[in-house]
Amino acid sequence: MAERFGGRFSPTDGDRPRPSDAPRPYRGKRRSRAGGRVNLLFVAPIPLILFAFGQDPTGLALNLGGAGLLFGGAWMTREGILAQEAYEARKVAKRPAIPRKIFGSVLTGLGLAVAALDGGSAVAPAIFAVLGGGLHLFSFGPDPLRDKGSHGVDSFQSDRVARVVDEAEGYLTSMRTAIERAGDRALEARVDRFAATARETCRAVEEDPRDLTAARRYLGVYLLGARDATVKYADLAERGGTPGARKDYLALLDDLEENFAAKNRKLLLEDRSDLDVEIGVLRDRLAREGVALE
Numbered sequence: 001m002a003e004r005f006g007g008r009f010s011p012t013d014g015d016r017p018r019p020s021d022a023p024r025p026y027r028g029k030r031r032s033r034a035g036g037r038v039n040l041l042f043v044a045p046i047p048l049i050l051f052a053f054g055q056d057p058t059g060l061a062l063n064l065g066g067a068g069l070l071f072g073g074a075w076m077t078r079e080g081i082l083a084q085e086a087y088e089a090r091k092v093a094k095r096p097a098i099p100r101k102i103f104g105s106v107l108t109g110l111g112l113a114v115a116a117l118d119g120g121s122a123v124a125p126a127i128f129a130v131l132g133g134g135l136h137l138f139s140f141g142p143d144p145l146r147d148k149g150s151h152g153v154d155s156f157q158s159d160r161v162a163r164v165v166d167e168a169e170g171y172l173t174s175m176r177t178a179i180e181r182a183g184d185r186a187l188e189a190r191v192d193r194f195a196a197t198a199r200e201t202c203r204a205v206e207e208d209p210r211d212l213t214a215a216r217r218y219l220g221v222y223l224l225g226a227r228d229a230t231v232k233y234a235d236l237a238e239r240g241g242t243p244g245a246r247k248d249y250l251a252l253l254d255d256l257e258e259n260f261a262a263k264n265r266k267l268l269l270e271d272r273s274d275l276d277v278e279i280g281v282l283r284d285r286l287a288r289e290g291v292a293l294e
Contacts, residue, residue, distance in 0.1 A: 026226025066115030073107030
């Protein structure tokens with residue numbers, strides 16, 4: 001007879017089943033572009049390092065210096081792609097403070113130029129610098145150079161929303177990092193599900209910054225408390241845990257998720273009410289203009 005498998009890394013009977021209408025943790029997520037071609041950038045400088053040790057001191061220094069610049073360009077490029085993905089995933093976001101991909105292109109061009117200086121000519125390094133940096137920028141593109149905000153919302157309000165959402169995302173990331181220390185896959189999935197519900201509130205605020213006042217307590221105080229509780233539970237679990245601690249922590253996540261879900265429904269209803277008012281005003285205006293609507 002079939003028997004359900006149970007264990008440390010399997011969901012237990014005490015875990016709350018996922019509601020059918022709960023946000024899926026991976027909904028809307030895309031595969032990161034910080035791989036593949038970017039990883040090849042870290043492989044490209046290796047031949048320079050191998051070739052350097054057969055050169056004279058000048059050639060050794062130039063080849064190792066060029067390889068270091070190429071490694072730096074690869075690292076800046078990867079960080080730039082990750083920053084751009086975070087920028088694209090948000091409706092309201094500030095441009096990256098440092099144009100990492102552009103800096104990566106510059107470092108790549110400089111690395112090729114330095115490695116080519118060993119030939120004694122000044123023309124070849126210039127050609128390598130221009131071609132290398134240009135092709136790098138063409139392949140990976142520039143960084144976002146403009147802030148992204150809601151249409152019709154002033155920059156001050158957009159900055160407030162961006163700061164609050166950044167703070168909320170930081171709390172959620174800290175929760176995920178802390179719960180990994182507990183070594184409980186079921187709890188990791190549970191935290192991911194709670195994070196998906198909390199991010200629904202973030203997206204609602206980004207779409208309509210007027211909701212920030214109503215949701216700020218949820219994105220600030222509640223997530224801060226959830227983060228602190230997760231860290232304390234992870235510390236307790238690393239020391240062996242106590243009876244009932246896991247159950248209490250799950251109950252806390254359940255309560256918080258219900259509160260966030262209720263807030264999301266309320267924000268959605270308020271948006272619908274605003275839409276109904278705007279439609280009513282538009283109908284009245286068209287009626288005064290003599291336009292009859294069915």
